[in-house]
Amino acid sequence: MLSSDGQAMLFGRDLALDETHLAVLQTAVKIPDLPPWATLVGHAHRLATTDNVALTKTSLSIGYLGSEVPPGEEPFLRIHHWNEKTEAWQQLPTTLVMASNNAVAAIQEQGLYALLSSTEIMLQGAGWHAFGYPVSEPPTRTIADALASLPDGAFTLVYGYTPTLETDPWQVYAPGAPAGFNTLQELRFGQGYFIHTTGGPLKARRSLPSLLPPLVRSLVSPPALITGTIEPGSSFSPTAGLTLTAWIKGRACGDGSTLVMTNGISYIGYSVMVRAADEDPWSGCGVPGAVITFSLESPALALSAPTPVTWNNSQATAVTLTVATAKQSNPEEPSACANLLRNGDFEQAGDWTLTTTDSTARYTTAEVHAGSRALQLGLLPNGSPGSHPAVPTLSTAYQDVRLPANAQKLTLTLWVKPGTRDSSGDYQHLAILNPSNSGMIAELWRKLENQNDWQQLSFDLTAYRGRAVRVYLEVRNDNQRLGDRTWMFVDDISLSNCRTP
Numbered sequence: 001m002l003s004s005d006g007q008a009m010l011f012g013r014d015l016a017l018d019e020t021h022l023a024v025l026q027t028a029v030k031i032p033d034l035p036p037w038a039t040l041v042g043h044a045h046r047l048a049t050t051d052n053v054a055l056t057k058t059s060l061s062i063g064y065l066g067s068e069v070p071p072g073e074e075p076f077l078r079i080h081h082w083n084e085k086t087e088a089w090q091q092l093p094t095t096l097v098m099a100s101n102n103a104v105a106a107i108q109e110q111g112l113y114a115l116l117s118s119t120e121i122m123l124q125g126a127g128w129h130a131f132g133y134p135v136s137e138p139p140t141r142t143i144a145d146a147l148a149s150l151p152d153g154a155f156t157l158v159y160g161y162t163p164t165l166e167t168d169p170w171q172v173y174a175p176g177a178p179a180g181f182n183t184l185q186e187l188r189f190g191q192g193y194f195i196h197t198t199g200g201p202l203k204a205r206r207s208l209p210s211l212l213p214p215l216v217r218s219l220v221s222p223p224a225l226i227t228g229t230i231e232p233g234s235s236f237s238p239t240a241g242l243t244l245t246a247w248i249k250g251r252a253c254g255d256g257s258t259l260v261m262t263n264g265i266s267y268i269g270y271s272v273m274v275r276a277a278d279e280d281p282w283s284g285c286g287v288p289g290a291v292i293t294f295s296l297e298s299p300a301l302a303l304s305a306p307t308p309v310t311w312n313n314s315q316a317t318a319v320t321l322t323v324a325t326a327k328q329s330n331p332e333e334p335s336a337c338a339n340l341l342r343n344g345d346f347e348q349a350g351d352w353t354l355t356t357t358d359s360t361a362r363y364t365t366a367e368v369h370a371g372s373r374a375l376q377l378g379l380l381p382n383g384s385p386g387s388h389p390a391v392p393t394l395s396t397a398y399q400d401v402r403l404p405a406n407a408q409k410l411t412l413t414l415w416v417k418p419g420t421r422d423s424s425g426d427y428q429h430l431a432i433l434n435p436s437n438s439g440m441i442a443e444l445w446r447k448l449e450n451q452n453d454w455q456q457l458s459f460d461l462t463a464y465r466g467r468a469v470r471v472y473l474e475v476r477n478d479n480q481r482l483g484d485r486t487w488m489f490v491d492d493i494s495l496s497n498c499r500t501p
Helices: 214-218
Strands: 008-012 023-027 045-049 058-063 078-083 088-091 094-097 102-107 111-117 120-123 127-132 140-142 155-161 170-173 186-188 192-197 202-205 224-228 243-248 251-262 266-274 291-296 301-304 337-339 362-364 374-378 393-402 407-420 427-433 440-447 455-460 468-477 486-499
Touching: 008 023, 045 058, 058 111, 078 102, 170 266, 224 291, 243 266, 251 468, 374 393, 374 468, 407 427, 427 486, 440 455, 468 486
Parallel strands: none
Antiparallel strands: 008 058, 023 045, 045 111, 058 102, 078 088, 078 111, 094 102, 120 202, 127 192, 140 186, 155 170, 155 192, 224 266, 243 251, 243 291, 251 266, 251 393, 291 301, 337 486, 362 374, 374 486, 393 468, 407 455, 407 486, 427 440, 427 468
16 A cells, blocks of 8 residues: 555555545654654655554555665664554664665554654763764754664763863763753764763764874873862852862872852862873873862862762762861872872882973983982983974973972972083973962073083962962973073972961
8 A cells, every 4th residue: 555645655565445444644744753863755644443453463664765864874764653542653663775765664453654764873871972973963962862862871971072171181070960060052063972872782863974184092081070069168168160170199189170060059169170181191190090189269268078089980980078177188188298299219210201203201310419319301411402393392391290389498409410412492391280270370590501510499378378280390401402402400309288277
């Protein structure tokens, strides 16, 4: 039996129609809303029969024109039935015969049927998946619409990454989060994203193609997301706009803020993204199981959690923080007078981030002030010619630290032995930076010197107590030619912290 427009046909081995067994297959003028991931191909058709017509071993064939199918979606054409009870479109197992432009599905009941197109991609297993959003029309779609084909609970987090936003490149969406929390609201054509699924395999439609933007492929692990509230204290009440820092082994690994959230009622909450160790330049930060501590920048307060908080980027972690008492102070914060910097004598590897460049800083035994090792930055005059002799290069090393708010005196001391064969353009440099965006807080020392002996430098950092800072060492060469080089050895660096009892 053909439909009134000739595009659909009902057939079956036991289908018997006569003047007392009636069936009508006609074009549907009005149909319920389609899922946001689907496109109607051709027309929907409504099948109606008398009660004495048995639809066992019956199939529906729907023909289509190639021009009606969105580009690239013909292999994913499926016949769907409108379920009156659930008020949802239900996909039927469909046999697609692309040579004759026909789709066939077995049916068992009368009702509304439609041929829908989409893009289907399998997400194999639980975990992180990178994807690019492929739909150009419309060029943006809300996350709820774009991922509507995934069942409830199928994913925990979606991250977007915008490299031009250097201070805060990650945007996040967590299903069910309170209003004001999610910073990622929509998916945009051609952009790359990450999604964490809870199981699998899952079939996502018109959302997750296999071709990914190069930027997304180059990233390894999204950050961990910590969210919750900060309890008021005897002399503290949280307000929106406070900066919160997450620490791992004394290294600042992410900043967040307090903000107004709404979940039935409005309240002050917070969220902070704790960066992964394999995301440049966050080495030493998040790995599974790493313990995270927290502090506020202004007012400068240490915060404590009821139980240890460990790094886990598979879902948002809810933590209620309180202002730490003297006995609950940050375990990373030293007592009495002590060196806040780790491995300041460079006798072991680690703790310092050595950025990879044409002149990567390294540990050396060639020149030391004390002990057996020091840090070497820049290009030595007797080194290799270099693969890019005319190209400038930076040699850097840094370590992040929080300066306690109750310190009486904070003093940065180090020994340096600078050298150069240049007269201009190069420099040796020491500064403190903002760990979140590498912005300059204070330039402490900048020279172009050639010294035969070690010299001691000392700087008072007390004015910056209560802040997170990055102690930053740098040597710049404006080229890499052998006769025009600058270098520096550094040893025995300390940041002396004396706290008020």
